[in-house]
Amino acid sequence: MKKIIPFCCLAGLTILLTACSTVAPWERDVTARKSMQLTKNANFAAINDHIYYSKEGSTGGRSTDGGGCGCN
Amino acid sequence: MKFSPLRKAGWMVFALSFFALLSLTGPAAAQQPTFDPGKYQGKVVYLDFWASWCGPCKLSFPFMEELHYRYLPKDLVVITVNLDHSRSAAASFLKKMRSDLSVIYDAKGDLAKSYKVSDMPTSILFDRKGKVRFVHKGFHPDKKGEYISQIAQLIHEN
């Protein structure tokens, strides 16, 4: 149960931020940038994941969906 | 009732933000771009909302150019609405696309807001009477046939 609490706090925070969102579909110029992609360079991410997976006891976390230009 | 300095500062931030918000929305109202479908009475209008950073918009421009030249004699008007914050980004996009379509600049998105644009790009088809008949959310090259048949339908209406 103790582990659920921080997760709920984070989820609550995200929902709060969601409620604030005022970004219109035509205001996605910045999130559409190369520099703002969740995975700017897939190979950098792959190499880091590989090294940490083989040297540390933990896995999991990152994902790649969302952000971007919101087109189509 | 006494206010602590911290609270005073808090209210100051509130007040300042309020005025900042006003200053952002204020001037925009004065130079709001307009589009009046009535002005084109008797013609079918293809109104397209786009921005330079939007990938599918890049795919839609050659298609709109094609429409523009194909249907000109049959009274189709293609009007594009640019939603870039920066006019120069729009200009370099148009240059790259070699587009000569007419453009309404709507940097604040007022027009987009009034047509409830929810996808980039969005195109709206008005019939000869100036009534909204079809709305395309996004531009899907595999649906070009569908778009063209809708236009043909509206053109054949009197």
Added chain:
Amino acid sequence: MQLSNRNKGRIGATLCLVTANLFSTTGLVQAQEVQNAFDEPATNGPGNIIMDGAVMYYRENNSRIQAIEPMASYTDYADNGDIFSIKLTADSLSGASPFGATPWIAPQNFLSPTSVTISGDDGSTGASGGVVVTDPVTQMKILQTTAKANELPLNPGFQDTRGAANLSYTKALASRTRVTFNLNGSIERDYQSYSGGASIAQDFNNKTTTISVGVNYQHDLSKRLYGTPTPFAVMTGVFTDGTKSENIVSATAGITQVITRNWLVQLNYSYERATGYQNNPYKVISVLDPVTGAPQRYLYEARPDKRTRNAVYIGSKLAVGSFVTNLSARYYHDSWGINSITANASEHIPIGTRGYIEPGVRYYHQSSADFFNYFLLSNAALPQFASADNRLDKFNAITASIKGGYMLNDQIELYAMADYYSQTKAGTKGLLPGNNGSLNLFAGVKAISVMTGVKYRF
């Protein structure tokens, strides 16, 4: 002063507006024109085909492991929104690695079955030390190695190549819904791993919110030459256990939110359950004399056959001008008793009109697994589980990295990265029985990795 609920709601809304306003103001202050090639829109949309190739070189200190890893990928973003991608990776590893045995003040001899491809004929000395002999009875090839006094014993016969392939297909079901299927396979001489998964992503709120959920199934095979060792079997023994397998089921759920025009955050949760063989068939644990600390024998490790992992990740990307600040944190907990935290910070800095550099730091801390021990004592009964694998130890790790990219033109990006990674012991330092405080039991690594690659858009 009492606040009614309505007032509270109003104040909340005002706060939201103020925050949003502050951020959008910074958005307006920033240069409105594209200043740098990395301010250009990403090309991960319809109508693009991208080929990406890179080579990575990895090297640990004290001539431990070295690896070279070339990789190549092809991604096709179709006009209808579908995405097809294939990635091939190869791996060539060589060098020595710690295998769990504790150091001692005198040289230690180890015997272990080997595939001997590095050592040639019987009796010859391998490139990295050690002598190979053939057991006259079993015909097994045995590698004899000697660890120097006062040094951490290393397994010198370590050499392997790996090939891996990933296939992924994303189908746009509707303008706001995507499903992705992926298949992965990885093969090396003594290990194989196959996995497949599916995920669905749904956009909400004018596509500012994306929620995704996914499931994945993985099947791993451990096929050490002559079979896998029975847990707690004495090193050198005849291995009766053949190929062993492990199944992993995992699930992820995530939410990504565009908060303002130039700020997005992400929150993910992942769950994983592994069942089956989870030992490393090369790792042992030393059994020591409880008084002197002298090694008496070496037993193969024994881990539980179930492991449940949970991770929560939160990440943020904020653009100010052409700069982007990346922050992320992860909390991890598993049923073996490992808890870890990870914090990552990096700054994307535009350089000129075509390049960027991105310096970054990462901090990692983990607690040890419940059954982690540097050694066992010969006068005590064997525990149910024991491992001396340094991945299960309590440690801190710091990474300092620098990444960079340069757009040669509209279509070609050159990129490179260099990392320094360093593990240090956290908590109480491990001590041998007796009085050998000078011997370092911690087997953590320090490593550098460099990578360079090129991305080409058709």
